[in-house]
Each structure stands twice: as C-alpha cells, then as structure tokens.
Amino acid sequence: MKKILLLSVMLLVGVMTYAQQALWGGAPVVSPEIHDDNTVTFRLKAPKAVKVQVTGDFLPTQKITTPFGEFDGPGVADLKEGKDGVWEYTTPEPLAPELYSYSFIVDDLKMMDPANVYMIRDVATVTNVFLIGGGRADLYKVNDVPHGTVSRIWYNSPTLKKERRLTVYTPAGYETSGKRYPVFYLLHGMGGDEEAWIALGRTSQILDNLIAQGKAEPMIVVMTNGNASQEAAPGESQDGFKAPSMNLPQTMEGSFETAFPDVVKFIDKTYRTKTNKRNRAIAGLSMGGYHSLHISKQYPDMFNYVGLFSAAIMPDKKVQSPIYDDFDQKLKTQFAKKPALYWIGIGKTDFLYQANTEYRKLLDERGYKYTYYESEGGHIWRNWRIYLTEFAPLLFK
Amino acid sequence: MKKILLLSVMLLVGVMTYAQQALWGGAPVVSPEIHDDNTVTFRLKAPKAVKVQVTGDFLPTQKITTPFGEFDGPGVADLKEGKDGVWEYTTPEPLAPELYSYSFIVDDLKMMDPANVYMIRDVATVTNVFLIGGGRADLYKVNDVPHGTVSRIWYNSPTLKKERRLTVYTPAGYETSGKRYPVFYLLHGMGGDEEAWIALGRTSQILDNLIAQGKAEPMIVVMTNGNASQEAAPGESQDGFKAPSMNLPQTMEGSFETAFPDVVKFIDKTYRTKTNKRNRAIAGLSMGGYHSLHISKQYPDMFNYVGLFSAAIMPDKKVQSPIYDDFDQKLKTQFAKKPALYWIGIGKTDFLYQANTEYRKLLDERGYKYTYYESEGGHIWRNWRIYLTEFAPLLFK
Incomplete structure (x- = not known):
C-alpha cells in the first residue's frame, strides 16, 4: 500500500494546471477586472498583435448604416499595449449595474477573451459576459x-x-x-x-x-x-x-x-x-x-x-x-x-x-x-x- | 392596420444577419467542414495574421515535459493562407468516429473558431468541439x-x-x-x-x-x-x-x-x-x-x-x-x-x-x-x- 500512497493529489492538480497554462494558452492575466468603483479593466496578452480593441454593449452605441436603415450598434474602444505584451483598457466611468456582453477584436479578428470562461450564445454569435451588481441587476445574480x-x-x-x-x-x-x-x-x-x-x-x-x-x-x-x-x-x-x-x-x-x-x-x-x-x-x-x-x-x-x-x-x-x-x-x-x-x-x-x-x-x-x-x-x-x-x-x- | 402590415418579417431577419456579419465579425467561412470521407477542414479568415495553427485531440499527441514528468499533450498543425486571407488545414487522413476538441492559435494567441458556436468548458479551459459519427460515437449523438x-x-x-x-x-x-x-x-x-x-x-x-x-x-x-x-x-x-x-x-x-x-x-x-x-x-x-x-x-x-x-x-x-x-x-x-x-x-x-x-x-x-x-x-x-x-x-x- 505504501507505493500507492505515493501517488499524490498534487500530481493531478499539477498536471492539469500545467497543461492548461503551458499547452492550451491559459489565462495569465485577469480580465475583466471589476474594480470597487465599478470601472472595469479588460486585458489581453497578445505580444504580436498590432491593434487590440474591445467591443460590447457597455460602450456608448455608435450608428451603423445598413440596407434597412440606421441603427444603434455597440461601440468599440482601443486597448493600449503595456509590459510583456499585455494590452489593457479601463472604462473611463463606472458602469451601471447590468449584465454586459463583449468581445475582443485583435487585428480585425473578433475573438473571445481567453481569461473569461463565461460566454453566452445569442443566435449564431457567442460573446463573453460579465455582471455589475446593484439595483435591478441584483435580480440577475x-x-x-x-x-x-x-x-x-x-x-x-x-x-x-x-x-x-x-x-x-x-x-x-x-x-x-x-x-x-x-x-x-x-x-x-x-x-x-x-x-x-x-x-x-x-x-x-x-x-x-x-x-x-x-x-x-x-x-x-x-x-x-x-x-x-x-x-x-x-x-x-x-x-x-x-x-x-x-x-x-x-x-x-x-x-x-x-x-x-x-x-x-x-x-x-x-x-x-x-x-x-x-x-x-x-x-x-x-x-x-x-x-x-x-x-x-x-x-x-x-x-x-x-x-x-x-x-x-x-x-x-x-x-x-x-x-x-x-x-x-x-x-x-x-x-x-x-x-x-x-x-x-x-x-x-x-x-x-x-x-x-x-x-x-x-x-x-x-x-x-x-x-x-x-x-x-x-x-x-x-x-x-x-x-x-x-x-x-x-x-x- | 395597413401601415402596421408594412413592418416586414424581413426587417427582423435582415438587421440581425447584417449586425452579426458586419459588426460582430461574423462567420464568412465554414469551419470545421467534415467531408464525406471524414477528413476535416479547418478555416479561419485572418488576413493580418502571420501564423495560424490548430491544436486539438484529433491530432497525433506530442510529448510535453512538465515538472511532474513527461506526458502526452495534443498536437499542433499549421494552417496555410489562401485567397482573401482565409487560412486552411485539412487532416491528411480521415478521423475516427469521436467527439473532438480543438482551438486555433493565431500568432501564438489561442482563440476559439469564430465559425463554430459549439464550445465545451472543461475546468477553466474552453474549446470548440465537433463530432465524427459512426461506431461507438453514434451513442454520443x-x-x-x-x-x-x-x-x-x-x-x-x-x-x-x-x-x-x-x-x-x-x-x-x-x-x-x-x-x-x-x-x-x-x-x-x-x-x-x-x-x-x-x-x-x-x-x-x-x-x-x-x-x-x-x-x-x-x-x-x-x-x-x-x-x-x-x-x-x-x-x-x-x-x-x-x-x-x-x-x-x-x-x-x-x-x-x-x-x-x-x-x-x-x-x-x-x-x-x-x-x-x-x-x-x-x-x-x-x-x-x-x-x-x-x-x-x-x-x-x-x-x-x-x-x-x-x-x-x-x-x-x-x-x-x-x-x-x-x-x-x-x-x-x-x-x-x-x-x-x-x-x-x-x-x-x-x-x-x-x-x-x-x-x-x-x-x-x-x-x-x-x-x-x-x-x-x-x-x-x-x-x-x-x-x-x-x-x-x-x-x-
């Protein structure tokens, strides 16, 4: 039985964590980070990217023109590159309580936030989500x-x-x-x-x-x-x-x-x-x-x-x-x-x-x-x- | 009532489809495409990317060395850039019936396939999935x-x-x-x-x-x-x-x-x-x-x-x-x-x-x-x- 005992729990955790971070890309940054004042920071580690943006319904809408007329579409904000290829954007104002959707756009390619496992599919589109609590939004928690x-x-x-x-x-x-x-x-x-x-x-x-x-x-x-x-x-x-x-x-x-x-x-x-x-x-x-x-x-x-x-x-x-x-x-x-x-x-x-x-x-x-x-x-x-x-x-x- | 009648069903569908493709990045390519012989083609439209890879459990495993020893990890294959910035990889052999997981790696950044809404979260990792039917895998359908x-x-x-x-x-x-x-x-x-x-x-x-x-x-x-x-x-x-x-x-x-x-x-x-x-x-x-x-x-x-x-x-x-x-x-x-x-x-x-x-x-x-x-x-x-x-x-x- 001694030998069997040698099999450590750490092995299971260790291999999984390692595999996740080293092999599968992992999540070396925290994103989104919801601060105490309800401003939110989005981060993406993308050292080779030329342009990184975030789009979502937390940003002021912008007009889009379609064959069917003009409509409100979600806005876009630029992330800035900092140390170690980590791009970052913080909302200038606190966000109102709400369930929000967002995606990154990396060199014009839309992608999920790899640091956020929470996603919702709406028809044929998948976006990440986060929730700012308070007020009516507490009913959504x-x-x-x-x-x-x-x-x-x-x-x-x-x-x-x-x-x-x-x-x-x-x-x-x-x-x-x-x-x-x-x-x-x-x-x-x-x-x-x-x-x-x-x-x-x-x-x-x-x-x-x-x-x-x-x-x-x-x-x-x-x-x-x-x-x-x-x-x-x-x-x-x-x-x-x-x-x-x-x-x-x-x-x-x-x-x-x-x-x-x-x-x-x-x-x-x-x-x-x-x-x-x-x-x-x-x-x-x-x-x-x-x-x-x-x-x-x-x-x-x-x-x-x-x-x-x-x-x-x-x-x-x-x-x-x-x-x-x-x-x-x-x-x-x-x-x-x-x-x-x-x-x-x-x-x-x-x-x-x-x-x-x-x-x-x-x-x-x-x-x-x-x-x-x-x-x-x-x-x-x-x-x-x-x-x-x-x-x-x-x-x- | 005439005026109300003018509101066309097409408007609802039209706006949604437009918004999805124009604004949210959309999915202008088919990926993964499972061919009749069970070879599979992966596609990603990424005109600005320098390197696009696919990783997943459908590829031959490769050894990874961790502090805990050597383990089998999923393989990686390169996509080739074709017309209009669409990158492509087709498996050289038909895949055996199975439920498979995969992700893209674009310039070293892991991302979901934007053309595939099917994803499964395993612990803290989300990957796309596809299923090759036949044999035991028919039980998974x-x-x-x-x-x-x-x-x-x-x-x-x-x-x-x-x-x-x-x-x-x-x-x-x-x-x-x-x-x-x-x-x-x-x-x-x-x-x-x-x-x-x-x-x-x-x-x-x-x-x-x-x-x-x-x-x-x-x-x-x-x-x-x-x-x-x-x-x-x-x-x-x-x-x-x-x-x-x-x-x-x-x-x-x-x-x-x-x-x-x-x-x-x-x-x-x-x-x-x-x-x-x-x-x-x-x-x-x-x-x-x-x-x-x-x-x-x-x-x-x-x-x-x-x-x-x-x-x-x-x-x-x-x-x-x-x-x-x-x-x-x-x-x-x-x-x-x-x-x-x-x-x-x-x-x-x-x-x-x-x-x-x-x-x-x-x-x-x-x-x-x-x-x-x-x-x-x-x-x-x-x-x-x-x-x-x-x-x-x-x-x-």
Whole structure:
C-alpha cells in the first residue's frame, strides 16, 4: 500500500494546471477586472498583435448604416499595449449595474477573451459576459435564496409531428410541496431558441429572486422553441453541431401558433399545474411577442395574462395562415373576455417602436385596456430582462 | 392596420444577419467542414495574421515535459493562407468516429473558431468541439429516440451546511410512468463540476441511446459536484462570474465522501427511486473514481455497483479524515457483502496506470472480485465516454 500512497493529489492538480497554462494558452492575466468603483479593466496578452480593441454593449452605441436603415450598434474602444505584451483598457466611468456582453477584436479578428470562461450564445454569435451588481441587476445574480429547478424536457407535438425540447423552470419546493402552480409561457425572439431566456434572459435567477422577495407568485415558467422547423436549440437536436442558420422557414407563418396547444396539453399532463385560464400567462420578446399576440387571440380562453416585449405586431403580407385571418374579430373576442393583464413594453429607440405605437392606437380606439411600459434603448436583452422583472410580479395575483 | 402590415418579417431577419456579419465579425467561412470521407477542414479568415495553427485531440499527441514528468499533450498543425486571407488545414487522413476538441492559435494567441458556436468548458479551459459519427460515437449523438429529461436541481446538505446543485438525468417517460427507477451516481474529476458529465461526458445522449437500444435499463443518473467547498459549477453559484480556480481545498480530503448520504437521502425523497442497495450504482472518473472507491467502502450497504474510471486510489499522506481510516477492514466488509459489480477501467498510458495496477494486485491477493477493462490512451474524456458506454449496460440487470 505504501507505493500507492505515493501517488499524490498534487500530481493531478499539477498536471492539469500545467497543461492548461503551458499547452492550451491559459489565462495569465485577469480580465475583466471589476474594480470597487465599478470601472472595469479588460486585458489581453497578445505580444504580436498590432491593434487590440474591445467591443460590447457597455460602450456608448455608435450608428451603423445598413440596407434597412440606421441603427444603434455597440461601440468599440482601443486597448493600449503595456509590459510583456499585455494590452489593457479601463472604462473611463463606472458602469451601471447590468449584465454586459463583449468581445475582443485583435487585428480585425473578433475573438473571445481567453481569461473569461463565461460566454453566452445569442443566435449564431457567442460573446463573453460579465455582471455589475446593484439595483435591478441584483435580480440577475445567483443569491442566497431558495433555487428553482431548470429542466430540459422533450414533448411530442402531434401537430408538428416532432419531438421538441422545452426548458422548464419549476419554483423552489415544487418537487415535494404537492401543490399545483400557475404557468407562465415565455417566448424568445427570431433566431433564438429554448435556451435564450435562461442564458441571456436570466429567467431562473430573476424568478428565484422575485419569488424569494415575495414580489412574484411561485410559478412554473415554460420556455418553448418558437421555430417550428427545429426540434431543439442548435447542438441539442439530430442536426448535431451544424452551424446555426438564419434561414428560419417556420417562425412567423402560423405553424408555431397553430401547434401551441400541444405544449399546454403536455405541460398540464406532466407538471402539477393549475389548468385554467386564470392561471396561465404568455409573453415573449420580438417574434415571441408576435407569437404571444397571435396565440392569445387565437385561443381566447387559454391566457389571462399577455405580455408583448418589443413585439413584432403583424405578419408579412405574403404570409397565409388561418391564425392571421379575422384579426379584428378575434381581438374583439379576446378583449370581450377581459384579460387580467395585456402588457406592452417597448424601448424608445426600438425599430419596432412605431409599429407598437400604431398598435396601441388601435387598442385605444377600440377601448381595449392594456398596460404600457416605455423604456430607454432599443431592441436589446437589457430591456427584455427589465420587462421580465416588471411583468412577472403582476401575474396570478 | 395597413401601415402596421408594412413592418416586414424581413426587417427582423435582415438587421440581425447584417449586425452579426458586419459588426460582430461574423462567420464568412465554414469551419470545421467534415467531408464525406471524414477528413476535416479547418478555416479561419485572418488576413493580418502571420501564423495560424490548430491544436486539438484529433491530432497525433506530442510529448510535453512538465515538472511532474513527461506526458502526452495534443498536437499542433499549421494552417496555410489562401485567397482573401482565409487560412486552411485539412487532416491528411480521415478521423475516427469521436467527439473532438480543438482551438486555433493565431500568432501564438489561442482563440476559439469564430465559425463554430459549439464550445465545451472543461475546468477553466474552453474549446470548440465537433463530432465524427459512426461506431461507438453514434451513442454520443442526439438520435431519433425517446429523450430523457436533464434537470439542474438544488439540495440542502446539512453536513456541508450549504445549498448545492446537482444535474439529474431522468429517463424518457419518467414524468408520467408512475414507476420507480434505480439510481446511478456519476462523479466527475478534479476541477470538474456537476456539468462535466453532461457536457464532455455526453451522458444524456449515451443513456438515451443505450436505453432505446435495450442495452441499458431505464435509470436515473445523478451528477454531483465533488468539490465540497462549491455550491455549484462556475457561473452558477453566488460566486457569480468569478474566474474558476484550481485552488480546490475540499476535493480529496474526506468532506465530499462524508456528506454523500445527504445526496442519496435527497434523491430518494425527491424522485421515484428504488431505495435500496440493489438498485444503486456509483462510478466516477479520476478524482470521482477515488470518491466512488472511498464512498462505496465507507457505506457498504449503499451501492451494489461500483465503477472506477481512471481512478486515483489513495489519499495524500498528509490528509486526515475518518473516511480513510481502517482501509483494509472497510474494504473487507465491502467485499464480504459481495457487490454485484466492482469495475475498474484504465488507459494504458494513463499516469494513474501504475496505481491502478497495484490496487488490482491488492484486490487479487485478497480474492476480491472485480471486472477489469483496459483501453488505449491516457487520462482523457475519450476514455471516460467509452467507460460509461461499457459500464452502464452492466447495471441493474
């Protein structure tokens, strides 16, 4: 046994650490470093680089011109080379509490920060992330509160003839409480998938924190995949590790809305839910807001709470689906049944602002009641996290 | 309504695609491209780069010398610059079916492949991945079979005085079958966490496929966090997005083993389990094999199936814990109770090969029965996936 004892724990740690730093590039610098005053320093060791920049949503936006018009894009800042080929940039001002995304650009080549293992994929783009705590952003953190369970579960959709994946949040205590819970269906935007609200939306952290503070009711949150041609998020389906495509044939043409009752039936069969309209909410961002609008009016007895977050409103003229027929009559029926909440949130510089203004005008003209929340900024995750923290406390009260 | 109709779906897609390619660097090349003959081409657009290399476990290993001895490390290959600054490398031979990891090295700076959104974090290192199908590697794919559910769930450990996170796989049909299931506890290596077996180990795919083929019994798989000082994987705890540390004070000093009954109690309370030794298995890789060894002999009435995958065997001499006292007597008691399976798997070039040889000699001398599986290669995930596909079919028969 003596010989076996000689095998030291240090060996395991030592080899791994060595391999990591010497062979795999490693992380000889700290980046990002969040200082006590909430200024942030970014560092990259790149002795051979000629130009190193950082781009991200923590920088002032800059206008970008596209064939579709002018939009706000993330800014870019230059890092300066210091000792040992370590480049550095510190924000001139403290950053406001928020979850931020960023990437480096080294000699015009975008790359992740090798010192930061935290990355979030948004559609086909991966960026590093960091979080400045305080204020509302404390809701985005894992805090010392009871934590719900996050499950990836598959359901069969007879309408779409597919097995499909859902992300489901059940509140802390669900497994052993024996109780039934209300259900909030939370839908992503175009190109997103059933991972988007968990990764970028911080849904499980926000719900854990709001429920622990007594500000939101304990509820089940169901995050669907709104692309009816997909089984699951990229990398999680039979497509394997195929590059995500922006060719999205079944996103805003009625298929997802038509098949939505399959999801509700599955959830009511599989979880301890309160199976009535009074205990169901639906909301979504951008395309998911569009889905929420059309699903809630198609099935007027299904949802008592509706949230449109930076929503697209009307289908493309070329799109044909019974879902979009009889718009006025369906909306009339929905509002005649007096939903407990019809909530519209939009940012002042969102490219969908005008469409939302026109839709609100229509609702106003017909006397359909809704709650309106206007924020700064545009069509960005920062707003959708804010809308979630505003919307969830209003549900099931 | 006419005006609202003018808002085209194309706008949403168009802006996103444009922003992605023009602003965020985008992915103008296909990489990796897996050809029909299973050769693979890697591409990177980097017009200003002087040297571009690819490193990964698909290349022949090369010796690296460390203070701890000589080990096999991943190889490196040069890409060649072609038209428009696109660098390229194609493997000279087809690659065998496997899940592979790789990174680019651009002018000595390691970076992810911007054309590949699929990445896996292993401890503090993130690499891109791709999969060559066929043979055993088909078990690592999402196939057209019923899929189990993967949940991240928190439990309270009275022993460690912490809320801690688990990853739990429940087999397809669990939610509505009403049946009770056997439980397989599957433990990660040093520096890993409760995400390791799901991400790199492909546990949910392997179990889905083995169960669908009738080769493994439907079972619950519980993946713990073996670092008793952690609540959860990096990024998932109150530590927030702190850089993962290789300072692991509570990994191989008895705390995790002492607190293990907390996990079993929680699982038996929370899931429909078969709550007896006959229906419990434990296995782990490297440090997780060490944990499995010491937990199974500490609690000889808990586990009927034990798997040591490239296991560390004995604690460091300086470590003091009642867990490691009376080694011989505890092992005698464990084997007197005749476990249904005591399985040892190790690679021929593993740095723990000698320690495992000596441990087997000890078992042989005492007449303790075990099953031995020797593979090629060393202390790598390729082997641990293989061991899982070999071990899981032997359980609960």
